[in-house]
Amino acid sequence: MDRGTWPRLTDDLASTRHSAAAFLDNWDGSRTAAGTEWLSRWIAIGDAHGMLGTAKGREGKVDEAATAWLCALTAFEIAKRLAREHAVQGEDVSAKIGSAMETFGSLKQRIERVQIECYDQSVIDAHYLPSDASSRAPAIICISAEDETSKTLLGRLLPAAAHRGMSVLAITYDDVSDNRRGHSNEILSCCLDFLSARDDVDATRIGVYGEGMAAALATDLAAFDSRVAAAVCDGGLWNWARTLAAVEWVAGVPNTRNDEVIAARRLRLLRRLKCPVLVVAGGRGIVSASEAIELQNASAAARTDLQLIISPSTMTDAGEVENFVICDDRIFGWLEQRLWCVWRSDRCSRH
Template structure:
């Protein structure tokens, strides 16, 4: 595709997502260096075109066509948001478009429920629940947003990924979990309680996915609640780093943590996991590739299913992750672990 003249609007979700992924792969090339703001504006226009097409289709009563167009718009707006990271106003504008379009998709056939989950202290966490189409007892995943995103924004990013997955999701905002008067793992256990009693959820196949700093929250839930059947998390590396930093501060030296001591801590931590784990390493996240690789080497002799995933990062002007390919990787892994007979 010729990115110099500009990307084309394609009224097909798979093609739109391939176009976005291809754009990100090629973005570091010299002929793509027109600046983030220009490309953010172009992808916003593409999203607007899909969004308007969805509106036109809904007015004609063509709900399937409307949903497909809006899902294309969500991918385009997400890419525009990431390209506009350095421009707060443009980033906020793209986020607002994502949330507005996500609500349109949610209004179709009442596919998405706004669900208040009650915590142990009787407070409530407002979540989104999206049920898997065509399944009476589907696996489910608790998805926790980054510290920078709302639950609605994360829902907008995930809706195109979840098409035909056969997985239900409960989307939660990082802020709501981390600010809960209950401990975050207890608040997330309440989310797990809610899913476990739903008639359309298979209580034996509930996973958790934490994005950004929420990867550490996903780890806490996986370690504290044995009902978790699969976890996309940080593998405990955030808590390990904090523990070592505290030890060094108390000792007043940076030399207190010898590698053999750290290795022993990693080994003990790994042995606590009782479910399959996908550790997400990222240059922008809380887990570095070297630390994740060390964790993986410690997991090799242990009886644990632990894998490592790292998104491709485009470093032209600033770091932008290929979220399209990476999200497909994450939910393909979750589908494989929670739906063993899946072709993913």
């Protein structure tokens, strides 16, 4: 990638994310001096947006300040990925992300640190971003991947989730999946209880989104608790793969593939899910593209509401580079359409 295609500072979030997505599409995964130069460039872009946000905040232009900080978060997220092999710079970028989140959270959309009480009297910590809507709004329970915290997840998702009229509750995978703390469904149901009790949340429009291994937890919750109105999950594929592996281990021989049995199993899994489902394949997900396509075909045959996203990524000498910007925007666009736009259309059709 030459200097002519370098990302440039822009004054709106859509342009910044378009520039970030274009960069990820063209980045070769370089860890050389050129990669370090890219890192410095994205840090500089984030810093510039931060200075703009500070200036707009002092002028009382809260909306413009918030947008600038969301642009900064997008730039710093790119920088964080470029800094993976640079420990000191990585820590510096993470600190910048934390500072940007705090500043954004001090504006109109305050980020709250909340504690959720579980049925066994234990408590889990979470981060909550209230909706910017003027009425009761949809809410999303976002469960981090197994190698990140709720704060790390929210820092990346804020630019994709903000201004969509939805609240976000971010929780850490380890807090949900730890068997010593109880079963994940019960803990996540407590998160549903927490959101349902809030005055700013419409309890009939709560979705769940699981990253990495948490995608399987999101599937389980959608099948377990009928209050889930939409789920970004694995469609049951992880549990199915685990069941097959257990059967093979007990039998001591590989399980012979039976397409009819597999198809029937998929249909049983899908019919447990009563809400619209989005399966994200490839990239950071636990679902392969081929498995997801077969699941989507089974969904069409069963006439269930399942859609599929193949996470855009590029193979480089340094490994797979996922375009998280495009993927996150598609996920939250789907959630917005399912939980907000469809609801508004239904309301309009009734009047």
